[in-house]
Amino acid sequence: MQVRNETQTGLTAEIRIVPLWAWALAGIAFIIAQVFFNAVLGRHSGAPPAWGRALMGLAAGLAAIGDRAEVAYVSSTDVPLLHPAFVRRVVGALDDQVDVVLPEVGGFRQPLSAAYRIGLLSAVEELIAADRMRPAFLFERSRVLHMGEAELLLNGPLARLDPALASVSNLNEPADYERAHALPAPEVVVERFGPLAKPPAARRETVRAWSLGGVAAAVGLTLDEHIVAALNGDKITRDVDLPLVSGDTVAFMVADAGG
Amino acid sequence: MGMPPGGYFGTALLVDLSTGSGRSETIEEPVLRSYIGGAGLGTWLMHKYCPARVEPLDPEAPLIFVFSPLVGTPLTTSAKFAVVAKSPLTGRLTDALASSHFAIAGKLTGHDAIVLQGACQEPSVVVIDRDRIKVEPALDLWGLSAAEAEARLRDRHGPAWRVAAIGPAGERGVRYATISHDGRHAGRGGLGAVMGSKWCKAILVRAGTKVGSADPAGVLAAAKGLRERSFGAATAKYRELGTMANLLAFNAISTLPTRNFSAARFEGAPALGAEEIADLRHVARNSCASCSIGCEHIYRGPGGTQARMEYENVFALGPLCGVSDADAVIAASSRCDELGLDTISTGGTIAWAMECVEKGLIDAPWLRFGDAEALLRAIEEIGTREGLGELLALGSRAASEEVGRGSEAFAPHVKGLELPGYEPRTLQAMALGLAVNARGADHNRSGAYEADLSGVHDRLVGGEPHVAGAIETENRAAVMDSLILCKFLRGVFEDPFPEWAKLLELVTGWDVDADELAVTARRIVLAKRLFNLREGWTREEDWLPDRFLSESLELESGRTATLTAGRLTAMIDSYYRGRGLDEAGVPSPETVSELSLRGLTDSEPIGAKVG
Numbered sequence: 001m002q003v004r005n006e007t008q009t010g011l012t013a014e015i016r017i018v019p020l021w022a023w024a025l026a027g028i029a030f031i032i033a034q035v036f037f038n039a040v041l042g043r044h045s046g047a048p049p050a051w052g053r054a055l056m057g058l059a060a061g062l063a064a065i066g067d068r069a070e071v072a073y074v075s076s077t078d079v080p081l082l083h084p085a086f087v088r089r090v091v092g093a094l095d096d097q098v099d100v101v102l103p104e105v106g107g108f109r110q111p112l113s114a115a116y117r118i119g120l121l122s123a124v125e126e127l128i129a130a131d132r133m134r135p136a137f138l139f140e141r142s143r144v145l146h147m148g149e150a151e152l153l154l155n156g157p158l159a160r161l162d163p164a165l166a167s168v169s170n171l172n173e174p175a176d177y178e179r180a181h182a183l184p185a186p187e188v189v190v191e192r193f194g195p196l197a198k199p200p201a202a203r204r205e206t207v208r209a210w211s212l213g214g215v216a217a218a219v220g221l222t223l224d225e226h227i228v229a230a231l232n233g234d235k236i237t238r239d240v241d242l243p244l245v246s247g248d249t250v251a252f253m254v255a256d257a258g259g
Numbered sequence: 260m261g262m263p264p265g266g267y268f269g270t271a272l273l274v275d276l277s278t279g280s281g282r283s284e285t286i287e288e289p290v291l292r293s294y295i296g297g298a299g300l301g302t303w304l305m306h307k308y309c310p311a312r313v314e315p316l317d318p319e320a321p322l323i324f325v326f327s328p329l330v331g332t333p334l335t336t337s338a339k340f341a342v343v344a345k346s347p348l349t350g351r352l353t354d355a356l357a358s359s360h361f362a363i364a365g366k367l368t369g370h371d372a373i374v375l376q377g378a379c380q381e382p383s384v385v386v387i388d389r390d391r392i393k394v395e396p397a398l399d400l401w402g403l404s405a406a407e408a409e410a411r412l413r414d415r416h417g418p419a420w421r422v423a424a425i426g427p428a429g430e431r432g433v434r435y436a437t438i439s440h441d442g443r444h445a446g447r448g449g450l451g452a453v454m455g456s457k458w459c460k461a462i463l464v465r466a467g468t469k470v471g472s473a474d475p476a477g478v479l480a481a482a483k484g485l486r487e488r489s490f491g492a493a494t495a496k497y498r499e500l501g502t503m504a505n506l507l508a509f510n511a512i513s514t515l516p517t518r519n520f521s522a523a524r525f526e527g528a529p530a531l532g533a534e535e536i537a538d539l540r541h542v543a544r545n546s547c548a549s550c551s552i553g554c555e556h557i558y559r560g561p562g563g564t565q566a567r568m569e570y571e572n573v574f575a576l577g578p579l580c581g582v583s584d585a586d587a588v589i590a591a592s593s594r595c596d597e598l599g600l601d602t603i604s605t606g607g608t609i610a611w612a613m614e615c616v617e618k619g620l621i622d623a624p625w626l627r628f629g630d631a632e633a634l635l636r637a638i639e640e641i642g643t644r645e646g647l648g649e650l651l652a653l654g655s656r657a658a659s660e661e662v663g664r665g666s667e668a669f670a671p672h673v674k675g676l677e678l679p680g681y682e683p684r685t686l687q688a689m690a691l692g693l694a695v696n697a698r699g700a701d702h703n704r705s706g707a708y709e710a711d712l713s714g715v716h717d718r719l720v721g722g723e724p725h726v727a728g729a730i731e732t733e734n735r736a737a738v739m740d741s742l743i744l745c746k747f748l749r750g751v752f753e754d755p756f757p758e759w760a761k762l763l764e765l766v767t768g769w770d771v772d773a774d775e776l777a778v779t780a781r782r783i784v785l786a787k788r789l790f791n792l793r794e795g796w797t798r799e800e801d802w803l804p805d806r807f808l809s810e811s812l813e814l815e816s817g818r819t820a821t822l823t824a825g826r827l828t829a830m831i832d833s834y835y836r837g838r839g840l841d842e843a844g845v846p847s848p849e850t851v852s853e854l855s856l857r858g859l860t861d862s863e864p865i866g867a868k869v870g
Contacts, residue, residue: 088817191511194504195495197534226492226750228714230512234816236714251511256493256750257712259502259570259680259702 054112055124055133062121069118076112078170080180083245085158086167090147091115092155099142105149105168111135113168161247185210186246190219193253196227213240215250228255265473266328266766267291271304272370272392274385276457277318277377279394281387286371292769293855296327298354298704299741299783300372301343302790305352306858306865308374311793315347315449316432316456318378324423324462326366327743328766331470333482335489336745338362338549342423346448347456348434348604348654349675349699351791351800353448356703356743357423358547361440364421367466379458382430384412386420389467400460402427404597405439408461416463424461425451426599431644432456433652435604435677439596442567443547446601448676448698449654473768481765485751489551493750497554498544502570503533505680510578513814514682517578518628519610520671523682523812523820527583527629531573536585547745554747560589568592571702574680575606580613580634587631591638598642604654607677609637611655611670612647620666623647668805673700683803684812684820686711687721691830692729695801697787703746706732719820726833734780741783782854785838785846789859798844801831 058074065072071094073087093101094115101115120142127137153159171177185208197203207218212231216223223229223238230236230251231244244250263269269288274281286300294300301323308321322344329337340362346353365373369389379385379394382401386393400408405424412422422440429436429451436451437444472478496504506528509515513523529535536558542565546553558568572592582588595602613628615621626633626647640648650658655677659670671678676699683690692705702708710728711718738759739746752758756773763771788796803822811821835842839850851857858865 193508193511193534195499198499203534224492226495228712232814232816233512234719234814234818236512236712236718238714251508253508253511254496254504255712256496256747257505257508257708258706258746258749259505 055128055135055138058116058135058138059121059124059128062116062118062124065118067118071115071117073115074112076170078172079113079168080171081162081166081169081183082113083158083162083167085155085161085247086113086152086165089152089155089158093145093147097143098145100139100144101147102139102144103147103152103168105152105165109135109146110168111139157247161245184208185214186244186248188215188244188246189249190215191249191251192219193251195254196221196252209244211240211244212237212242212250215244216240216252219252221252226255227252229253264288264291264328264767264769265471266330266332267296268366268369268371268470270370271372271374272368272387272390273308273374273376274387274392275377276375276379276383276385276394276459279385279392281390281392283370283390291328291371292767292771293779293782294786295738295741295763295779295783296329296371297325297339297341297356297741297743298343299737299779299786300327301325301341301354302352302783302786303859304372304374305343305345305790306786306793308376308864309345309790310864312795313345315345315350315453318457319376320345320453320456322375322450322453322457322459324365324373324375326362326371327741328763329742329744330362330366332472332478332766333549334478334744334762335482335486335549335551336547336748337743338547339743339745340365340445341740341743342438342445342450344448344450344453345794346434346450346675346699347432347452348449348656351674351697351699351794351796352787353450353676353698354704354740354787355438355445355447355450356740357438357440357443357445358550358745359441359443360548361421361423361464363548364419364466365464366470367468368464369468373462373464375454375457375459375462378456382458382460384461384463385459386416386463388465397460400424401430405437405461405599406442406597409440412461412463420463420465422461422463425454425459426597426642428452428599428642428652429455430460431642431652433598433600433641433644434654434657435601435608437599437601439599442596444596444599444601447603447701447703449601451599472766474765477765478762481762485748486551488751489748491751494552494554494747497552497747500533500537501544501554501556501568503537503556503568503573505570506573506578507532507534509574509680509682513685513812513820515578516574516671516678516680516682518581519579519607519614519669520678520682520806521614521669521810523685524815525578525581525583527581528578530583531577531585531588533568540585540589550745552745552747558589560593561586564590564593566590566593566596569602571680572602575603575610575677576634579606579610579680581610581628582631582634583629584631587634591631591634594635594638594642598638600638600642603679604677605638605641607671608641608651608655608658609634611659611666612637612651614669615662615666618666620662620664621647621650668809670804671700671806673803674698674800676700681708682812683807684719684822685814686718687822687826687830688716688718688725688728690721690803690807690822690827691725691834692733694803694827695729695831695834696733697784697791704733704736704740705729706736706746706749719814719818721822721826721830723833726830726837729830729834730837733784734777737780737783738776741779778854781838782856785840785850785854785856786859788840788844789846789856792845793861796844798842801844803827 510528545555655670678700679702688707692707707729716724
């Protein structure tokens with residue numbers, strides 16, 4: 001089994017408002033900010049609490065995006081079960097009347113599984129400068145849409161693909177990791193085209209696998225120079241480590257498209 | 260020239276159709292080595308024999324059949340020939356390839372090329388038996404399909420004769436008429452109209468000599484190895500389902516042009532996919548001469564008819580026109596063959612007209628997307644140039660210029676040549692390839708879709724990797740189209756340029772290597788560009804229709820495919836730099852010098868300057 005992390009979410013087409021690169025950049029910037037904080041500020045002034053690191057990471061991420069997008073989905077790095085449908089649900093709820101979409105799952109607000117308007121950067125920086133490092137201070141001066149579990153799951157795709165809202169589950173301890181390993185692999189739809197669909201091969205079937213390589217193995221194909229896969233009709237790839245989530249469709253086709 | 264190198268005769272046969280006379284002219288060895296054969300040598304011959312700025316359908320405009328050094332060897336897929344002319348559809352260079360026995364018989368007339376000049380006095384056929392030329396009246400053949408004319412001529416002259424002929428569309432000057440041989444077509448750019456303008460229904464050739472190779476044993480061994488490799492996985496698609504296998508796969512990745520490129524997925528695609536219909540309709544599989552792949556798949560149509568179905572036929576006459584009736588698409592394809600029409604341009608022009616009708620720009624209420632009967636009627640009218648066919652016979656560019664009122668924005672062409680079945684917004688390396696190619700929107704001279712579908716870069720966000728992919732695939736096509744080898748074989752070459760150089764060395768005896776062949780590829784690509792420049796090309800022609808730059812497509816994943824003018828411009832600028840062109844798209848003096856193109860840069864035909 002392969003457990004997904006933030007840089008392997010396969011979020012190729014999940015965000016309508018924020019381009020993928022901006023979303024990825026925000027995540028990367030967040031990580032960098034964390035490292036910077038721990039290495040520099042933490043060493044000299046004592047490590048701040050987790051919520052403090054989060055606000056600084058948020059500032060770094062929003063700054064990195066700049067004017068290239070209006071909204072960012074912000075995530076911690078320890079949620080390998082994050083589903084694109086969750087991102088779509090949260091980002092999709094942000095409209096002109098809202099600055100932050102803040103999910104509340106398991107009785108907790110989830111500021112590191114939330115959507116933020118990029119324009120909040122100055123407010124975040126002011127809070128940091130004032131050493132008011134709690135995300136709650138940001139929410140006090142923002143227009144926040146709180147979304148509880150029931151409201152999140154009103155969204156059909158999310159209810160179908162991540163009904164337990166595992167998207168916000170942190171995996172911090174070895175036991176968490178082991179529990180994740182024990183989960184059933186996601187259900188993925190497999191389609192075959194051209195000669196790969198030759199009977200008795202099924203042209204369309206459902207298999208369980210965590211990665212593209214797992215899917216290929218499950219249907220008896222090898223992603224060599226003659227075969228490529230398309231993920232959800234979009235990304236063309238031979239990356240056997242590409243993580244998959246439930247609801248993904250993988251199409252196998254011959255690599256030579258001449259005609 | 261002394262003895263020509265292996266694989267060549269070192270001559271072109273010049274045929275004056277107006278007098279029925281001919282003469283042989285030497286093609287010097289440096290020219291052969293610089294341009295190889297097929298599309299490459301054809302380009303050089305066009306520089307030499309085509310008067311500058313001549314009207315494509317003027318008798319002075321030449322029509323050239325070009326052979327290549329590998330023809331006549333046992334190398335698989337080598338029995339191909341090129342036909343080259345100034346296109347009546349684009350006003351630029353066009354070259355089209357076709358396969359089978361005409362290539363072998365034509366070359367074994369003892370010439371590397373046959374140049375038809377002038378025009379017959381009446382509907383005629385030209386018979387070439389080595390250096391003997393005869394122009395025979397053929398009024399009885401006028402109006403027949405190419406296949407019927409071919410059959411009658413072989414009955415009349417004997418089975419040793421091979422025939423390339425035009426159908427009624429070529430006779431009537433439809434600007435995208437084809438030249439056909441043995442059911443295969445030199446299809447793109449209106450070569451059939453050029454032949455028809457010369458009152459030439461057909462050209463007959465018969466093998467009368469032999470051609471040698473420098474290393475016959477080496478060629479035989481290479482042929483054996485290549486043949487064995489041609490049975491492998493790289494050609495499985497072509498053997499098992501043919502190019503029709505593209506249709507459903509392209510639909511799944513939003514690359515199937517639909518309803519005049521207003522969408523990239525077609526709800527009716529399953530009814531046309533080979534995977535769906537092969538069991539019920541597939542009749543037979545055939546091969547070209549000297550081919551071990553066998554990509555040709557014959558399908559059963561309505562009323563017991565049969566037709567060879569290819570992806571491009573089906574895309575253009577099916578999804579592009581919104582038609583999902585397999586019977587209708589097979590019938591339409593078959594009718595295009597009979598009339599002698601390029602199916603891509605036919606489908607593209609009809610789809611444009613359907614959209615015009617939808618928008619109230621053309622008064623032909625019967626012509627609606629998805630209406631199979633309308634599709635067949637439109638094809639008939641084009642072939643006969645009756646009714647709406649008079650307008651549509653011009654192709655989508657000229658027709659849209661006539662209709663105006665914004666219809667130019669969605670006329671699906673580049674340089675006048677209708678787009679093939681590769682959606683440029685979701686294949687952005689291909690978008691560049693389509694825009695800059697000398698022949699116009701074309702998938703055979705630019706295979707940049709290979710780069711898009713490799714998974715190496717994001718096909719929806721064109722940039723530098725896409726440019727590199729477009730240049731590389733264009734270079735490879737230039738060599739394959741000149742050797743000539745079928746592109747369906749390309750996947751079997753692990754390291755193409757060294758392998759191709761070795762084949763050329765075995766046949767010709769030249770000490771050619773991969774580096775030389777890479778330079779040759781660049782030379783051929785730019786020689787075509789120089790011809791177009793001579794004929795009035797400007798940078799504005801390296802562009803895509805507005806539709807592709809102003810309308811986005813949404814993929815099933817939810818991601819949006821957008822190709823902006825700025826992105827396309829950036830890719831074109833980069834392509835120009837990569838090709839050694841200036842900002843106007845003109846080869847720089849350094850490039851001209853490096854590629855030995857100096858003889859082609861004058862505004863007049865090169866005449867005897869080279870050689």
